[in-house]
Amino acid sequence: xxxxxxxxxxxxxxxxxxxxxxxxxxxxxxxxxxxxxxxxxxxxxxxxxxxxxxxxxxxxxxxxxxxxxxxxxxxxxxxxxxxxxxxxxxxxxxxxxxxxxxxxxxxxxxxxxxxxxxxxxxxxxxxxxxxxxxxxxxxxxxxxxxxxxxxxxxxxxxxxxxxxxxxxxx
Amino acid sequence: xxxxxxxxxxxxxxxxxxxxxxxxxxxxxxxxxxxxxxxxxxxxxxxxxxxxxxxxxxxxxxxxxxxxxxxxxxxxxxxxxxxxxxxxxxxxxxxxxxxxxxxxxxxxxxxxxxxxxxxxxxxxxxxxxxxxxxxxxxxxxxxxxxxxxxxxxxxxxxxxxxxxxxxxxx
Numbered sequence: 056x057x058x059x060x061x062x063x064x065x066x067x068x069x070x071x072x073x074x075x076x077x078x079x080x081x082x083x084x085x086x087x088x089x090x091x092x093x094x095x096x097x098x099x100x101x102x103x104x105x106x107x108x109x110x111x112x113x114x115x116x117x118x119x120x121x122x123x124x125x126x127x128x129x130x131x132x133x134x135x136x137x138x139x140x141x142x143x144x145x146x147x148x149x150x151x152x153x154x155x156x157x158x159x160x161x162x163x164x165x166x167x168x169x170x171x172x173x174x175x176x177x178x179x180x181x182x183x184x185x186x187x188x189x190x191x192x193x194x195x196x197x198x199x200x201x202x203x204x205x206x207x208x209x210x211x212x213x214x215x216x217x218x219x220x221x222x223x224x225x
Numbered sequence: 226x227x228x229x230x231x232x233x234x235x236x237x238x239x240x241x242x243x244x245x246x247x248x249x250x251x252x253x254x255x256x257x258x259x260x261x262x263x264x265x266x267x268x269x270x271x272x273x274x275x276x277x278x279x280x281x282x283x284x285x286x287x288x289x290x291x292x293x294x295x296x297x298x299x300x301x302x303x304x305x306x307x308x309x310x311x312x313x314x315x316x317x318x319x320x321x322x323x324x325x326x327x328x329x330x331x332x333x334x335x336x337x338x339x340x341x342x343x344x345x346x347x348x349x350x351x352x353x354x355x356x357x358x359x360x361x362x363x364x365x366x367x368x369x370x371x372x373x374x375x376x377x378x379x380x381x382x383x384x385x386x387x388x389x390x391x392x393x394x395x
Contacts, residue, residue: 064334067334068336078330078336079328080328084296091227091307098288101288112234118268118273119252120297120298122300123380125252127290129254132384132387133264141353150257151257165238181386190353204290205343206385208330210383212379212382213346214347215348216346218282
């Protein structure tokens with residue numbers, strides 16, 4: 056058991072109970088289109104290249120936005136399993152996720168305006184290795200799925216406001 | 226104007242009108258937790274490392290899942306601007322996006338079960354450079370926001386099914 060991580064989680068929970076303002080986090084990214092469909096993204100000290108496959112006119116220098124969404128869900132499930140297994144003292148040897156997401160491109164390409172441009176469905180296969188009893192693992196699964204941020208973001212609407220600026224002004 | 230890309234888009238639209246089955250795309254990713262919170266993701270020929278900052282027990286070897294969601298939205302907006310500007314013959318010199326997303330970590334850390342674990346709000350600042358008339362750019366903005374896959378994915382619920390497998394079986 057990772058007692059150091061368990062301590063980190065306990066300390067964070069106590070910090071948020073003591074001072075609500077510390078729990079309110081603002082995440083930030085910035086990106087710019089370079090080339091045709093290549094987007095160069097900056098996330099704190101990390102760089103990420105997102106692109107489209109050659110089949111739709113991109114250069115395939117990185118995963119596409121839709122693929123990046125699936126990647127975020129898989130990793131968020133895995134991280135949430137690790138965090139809650141540690142917090143609850145449940146053995147967890149490994150966790151991996153395989154994902155599939157369905158998009159009907161008639162939506163994005165405006166061939167049929169009744170079809171949504173985003174995912175119509177996502178299927179995940181979450182595989183864990185653990186010696187814990189089945190009842191504990193079922194409890195773990197339930198608590199993970201009710202606290203996984205990206206699962207919530209995909210399953211429920213997020214209010215998005217878009218400011219649109221033309222020209223050189225900042 | 227990128228007449229080659231305009232031709233690619235026209236050909237794709239015609240292909241989907243001719244054969245509906247070709248428009249139905251299945252995106253796939255797979256990932257596995259390594260280390261504490263580090264997730265190693267495989268997306269076709271691309272690799273992506275997702276991690277958590279050291280402040281919550283990670284090693285900060287990559288962006289966090291929530292940051293990756295913002296990255297996907299920014300790049301998807303940019304790609305959709307490029308695609309529709311090209312398809313509609315509207316001049317577009319550059320497009321960049323700055324994003325902020327609010328998460329109250331009392332949700333993820335189960336300090337307050339009434340708080341959602343995901344984004345409570347996302348704010349985007351989309352900046353374009355273009356010599357096109359304002360009316361054309363307003364039309365472009367509207368068509369982009371009604372066809373951007375990731376904006377749809379975040380704004381509207383996506384059905385997610387999660388299979389849970391314990392042990393070594395495939």
